[in-house]
Amino acid sequence: MFLAMRAAVEETLAATLDRLGYPTDDLGIEQPPDDIDAVLASSAAFRLAGEAGAPPPKVAAEIADAFDAADCQYIDRVDTQGPYLNFWPSEQYFEHVLETGQDDDYGALPDRETSVVVEHTSANPTGPVHVGRARNPIIGDAVANLLDYAGYDVERHYYVNDAGRQIATFTWAYETFDESELPEPERESPEYEMVRYYRKANTYLEDEADEAEIEAAEAEIQSIMQGLEAGDEAAYERVSEVVDTVLDGMYATLKRLPATFDEFVKETRFMRDGSTDDVIERLKETEYAVYDEDAWQLDLPDIDKNLVFVRGDGTSLYTTRDLAHHEWKFDNFDEAVTVLGEDHELQARQLKSALEILGNDTDRLQTVHYSWVTLPEGGMSTREGTGVDLDDLLDEAIARAREEVEDRLDDRIRDDDLTEDDIDRIAHQVGIGAVRYDIVSKQPTKGITFEWERALDFEAQSAPYVQYVHARASGILAEATDGEGINADQAVTELDSRALDTPSERELLRQIARFPAVIETAADDLHPHAVATYTREFAEAFNAFYRECPVLDAPADKQGARLALVVAARQTIGNALDVLGIEAPDSM
């Protein structure tokens, strides 16, 4: 609705400017400030003042006079305030918002017939998922949801590093050390049990082993890597046992968020199918290839650092395999999005540059970078075992949410008798929602210092604040359905938006109307946090309506329309939360 209205305004405004003899390249369409109830504004008069030889307000008035609102769908009239043009919506606009806002898929944009693969998380399968990298699955999942809503055909991939040095080392350690040499696992889950071998390998090689022992270990690690490079089945199986076990455990944690994947794509796949070798051969033939100190490197334009693509020992590197991986993505998808930590920034640029050299159109590849979550005392590391495990954070979040629910039980006004299952459900929805919202609502590029109190604040700008809107709307509708005399179907069929004439009702309609446009720009920018900002603004509008407009006790001539408004509002906030990957509780 908003999108159609905006398109109509753009078209009509352009035609108007053209008729007046002004250039139409800058329409200056923008959102009016909060205290102006217009749906759209334009600041074009500023730029046209010079050309017109008249002050901006005068130009604005001239344009407003010439603008024929009758030509413009959903627009009732245009007026000016100083140099600004304000466009006012027609009743038909609100009527359509009230109608379409009730659709299950409200906010979802038309199919673009474009496939996109969203790769995120892709954490090395070395141990438990910790909070330092928790931004990746949360942002990645939201980006995937967002693109899905925006009309793309989305697949979610986790790229599994099962071929690197770290994994060879891990495999060697798993086969070498006895469990009796290891500390108790922090949890009874495969990745917590397995990471002990990995940590042991690192302390052993760094501090405990003598030179001969290091050499022996090194030889074994080398043989695993060489085996993988040669496509040797036995080497692959040795590594797979470790990788698959750890990955299963990590996935179980990620599912709690929930972050799910359509496919786990293993690096070794691109060694076994020969595509990595193919990339290497093609790179060697380019003008950028240099052979230096036994290694093949790429002297990339615009990047100072050479990209080594074949080691002195003949094995490939992570980025080499990632090149084959990305060509595979280009073969199978129209577009690719990767969510990466800021530490991969240089590597991502090298990858893109090398892909370009290989003849790929890298405009099809976009990356979203995020900064690490750090502790007040510093970074988190799987290898060193420092940091907060995501499982612990989620457990704590759920426990605190449960306390909140139980504390509130006594002074609940509504006698809906929450069962033990309800309390459990709410604790999960709110606890996990709070963690996700805290992360997804911020610009990914900003650094986050993890603090328990801040991450688990259930008040104000948080998931529960937004979820509460959904619960309130659901409560009204539940009451309406089994209450006396109100037919739930009435909500859907009663579309007299004219009855919704108070400022708070109008504002809520305007907020509902914005949602598809929010999806569109957030998807274009790959900015899921823009949707989080929207949910907050939406919640404010809903709460104002809730305070001022009774629904169940509304005058007879308004009740149907208000119920329809509540249905639309509930649908909108539910879908917005869905984009963010946050559950929308029916009660809390």
Added chain:
RNA sequence: GGGCGUGUGGCCUAGUGGACAGGGCGAGAGGUUCCUAACCUCUCGAUCCCGGGUUCGAAUCCCGGCACGCCCGCCA
């Protein structure tokens, strides 16, 4: 040293060329016989890191600093 990113009231954060910089936390004062008070209303609080520049107009763009984070491995 070089590259990338970030810098907004005491703290956290939105806003990346246009209408008085929007929220939250915090502090203070109110609000529930009425659909859930995880809510709402009011008050307090900002040299938008600093200095130049572009523009009718800059938190936003450009240049130069400063501070913090990340990267600069034949690791990933």
